Amino acid sequence: MTDPVDLSARLIRCKSVTPEDGGAMSVVQEVLETARFDCTRVDRSGIANLFARWGPKGHARTFGFNGHTDVVPVGDVADWTGDPFSGDIRDGCLWGRGAADMKSGVAAFACAAADFVRETPPDGAVILAITGDEEGDAKDGTAALLDWMAAEGEAMSVCLVGEPTCPETMGEMMKIGRRGSMSAFFTATGVQGHAAYPHRAKNPVAAIAQLTHRLSCETLDDGTEHFEPSSLVVTTIDTGNAATNVIPATCRATVNIRFNDLHDSTSLSDWLRAVAAAVASETGTQIETRISVSGESFVTPPGALTDLVASVVEAETGLRPVMSTTGGTSDARFVKTHCPVVEFGLVGQTMHKVDEHVEVAHIHQLKAIYGQILRAYFA
16 A cells, blocks of 8 residues: 555655746656556656556546645745754654645655555546646646647646645545636836926826726626636836836736636627727826737536535545635636536645645545545556
């Protein structure tokens, strides 16, 4: 039996802050190859990615897991009560960067899959698609794996992403979708002038203030069956102007939108540009708009896959997980174009925080859940 806590600790000791791998992918590959998984490194642009398959290629029943071994920076090491990359066990918890998000999740599904194919070889295939580029730009991570799979004729029938999904209690929540995410970057250009003679200038700060106010006051929607209302948040307004008596020539602002399935990035981009153009016309300034899209909204409708995962989680934890679409983005946004996908994982209270940690018992419990999901899927 493979020990998910030991594997989690070994992964935490790998300093895999995006885009560095720190040896993490080789640690997982060793465990999987011992269980006779066929492993292929699918590195792209310096990013470490691992594809592992047990069973026949192209089988109609192929269960997939997806996750990442990269982590966010630790911040000020002095703020931690221990080495952020120690993988120490104290007070019944495993400590270190990535313990919650999501090295323990990767360890749990890798160990569950390894034990499952040894004990009860299924009529089908099991795939693990693991990336080192989830916390960064995510251009060469899961996207690279899916590109490679398409070229090689590899496919998953369904996929479970092992992100931490439970807010406070193990088993309370699973993700069946995610909101879309996009950012708009506005640069307003006017005419610089003396603050005492505003009529001789065109103030881009006033234009940006009017634009951000207008956007913030807009109600995008009231939510849908599976999603909360979409939101627009102004995240920064910048001029770089140190003088109190000078109207600057330029001003910049950024807004972030988290949107549900009533919208897509194209329609929202059109709206943002139209409002910016209107404000530019009214204020006599020029406003340039640049848009970056992190992902579209999606939902996996409740059905066979969601019921299977929810039933196993309830049997193992005593809680029927709420089917949620809250939170930020995850690599499920890439997988959803490949096959039906859901997410379930550990309690995420400490992810990205100083002194990140998870309960050791929860890691064992998560491995048991993943193992039972495999047994139920192939039954």
